[in-house]
Amino acid sequence: MSLYTEKNAFNFPSGMSRKKAKSTSGVFEEADKFRRATYFRTITVAVLGDSGVGKSSIIRHIVGEAFIHEHIPTVEEFYVKQITYRNKTCEIHIIDTSGTYEFPPMRRIAIQKSDAAILVYSLDKLGSFSKLEKFMDEIESCCADSNRRIPVIIVSNKTDLPNLSEPTFVNTNGERVSACDHLEDKWKCQWLPASARFNLNMDVILPKLLDKLSPEKTLERSPSHIWKRRFRSFSDKS
Numbered sequence: 001m002s003l004y005t006e007k008n009a010f011n012f013p014s015g016m017s018r019k020k021a022k023s024t025s026g027v028f029e030e031a032d033k034f035r036r037a038t039y040f041r042t043i044t045v046a047v048l049g050d051s052g053v054g055k056s057s058i059i060r061h062i063v064g065e066a067f068i069h070e071h072i073p074t075v076e077e078f079y080v081k082q083i084t085y086r087n088k089t090c091e092i093h094i095i096d097t098s099g100t101y102e103f104p105p106m107r108r109i110a111i112q113k114s115d116a117a118i119l120v121y122s123l124d125k126l127g128s129f130s131k132l133e134k135f136m137d138e139i140e141s142c143c144a145d146s147n148r149r150i151p152v153i154i155v156s157n158k159t160d161l162p163n164l165s166e167p168t169f170v171n172t173n174g175e176r177v178s179a180c181d182h183l184e185d186k187w188k189c190q191w192l193p194a195s196a197r198f199n200l201n202m203d204v205i206l207p208k209l210l211d212k213l214s215p216e217k218t219l220e221r222s223p224s225h226i227w228k229r230r231f232r233s234f235s236d237k238s
């Protein structure tokens, strides 16, 4: 299947169709290839996490669909979202995996196909936090097969729910640290608090992943304490 869409078609000289231009000269094909590399990226992202943590809700929000209050367990879904990132059009293919049904081979294939992953846990379900380790091991082992590493963002969902507390950990210096510091130290990956229900950080997940995937230097990186502060002020309101 070609991922080239008419929306992203380049401007050929007037009166010349893309097909005709291609057949007229190989030069146009070369220009086409070059421009595609410059202006158009296709990235596949797997979304993993325990049952009911809100993976599908987050994805639905990202692709512009409405929030659903009931839990409809996913088998596997596939979404496409186009975003503009640093003047490039990116087509993001999102694989929504199942947390409810145990399909390890399907999950492994999803990870192997992916350039990046989003790991979701939910603040109202401590068990979903413990399961992050399992998903991280799976990502690492799938990527080791193909000798690569993929960026991962951990999303802590349902921050809108009242009376929730993040687990705390003791670090190697014997200090008590928050879950986000623990995760950032342990796996060196970014952590984001989120609410699919009230649109907290939904719009920043994909750009953050693209920052990690981008070979250019990241222009601006928010220190993690800013996220933590935003998270606290959000919880204070609820």
Ligand SMILES: Nc1nc2c(ncn2[C@@H]2O[C@H](COP(=O)(O)OP(=O)(O)OP(=O)(O)O)[C@@H](O)[C@H]2O)c(=O)[nH]1
Pocket (backbone or CB within 6 Å): 049, 050, 051, 052, 053, 054, 055, 056, 057, 058, 068, 069, 070, 071, 072, 073, 074, 075, 097, 098, 099, 100, 101, 157, 158, 159, 160, 161, 194, 195, 196, 197, 198
């Ligand atoms: N309060 C609150 N509820 C949420 C949020 N995100 C999702 N939910 C609810 O959590 C339940 C499960 O959401 P899903 O998105 O279906 O969860 P999932 O991770 O895709 O679950 P599986 O497909 O079974 O693995 C639904 O009832 C959602 O309405 C959130 O940010 N806040």
Ligand SMILES: [Mg+2]
Pocket (backbone or CB within 6 Å): 055, 056, 057, 072, 073, 074, 096, 097, 098, 099
């Ligand atoms: Mg789902």
